[in-house]
Amino acid sequence: MRRTDWIRCPVCGNKTRIQIRDDTILIHFPLFCPKCKQITLIDVKDQNMIIVTEPDAKTQSR
Numbered sequence: 001m002r003r004t005d006w007i008r009c010p011v012c013g014n015k016t017r018i019q020i021r022d023d024t025i026l027i028h029f030p031l032f033c034p035k036c037k038q039i040t041l042i043d044v045k046d047q048n049m050i051i052v053t054e055p056d057a058k059t060q061s062r
Contacts, residue, residue: 002021002022003047004020005019005020006019007031007044007049009033009035009036009040010040010051011033011036011040012036014033014036016032017034020044025045026044026045028043028052029041029042029044
């Protein structure tokens with residue numbers, strides 16, 4: 001039997017509407033929290049969640 005857990009929001013810590021199993025792999029998944037209304041980019045592998053931080057776009061100077 002596979003274990004399932006709810007993904008918790010990394011900002012406020014509440015449960016989201018997404019469940020993951022032991023074999024779930026998510027890459028650059030936009031996680032939406034219904035309570036704090038924020039979207040966070042995450043990676044999930046082996047039920048370990050990593051918050052993806054992308055650098056801001058730089059403006060080009062001539």
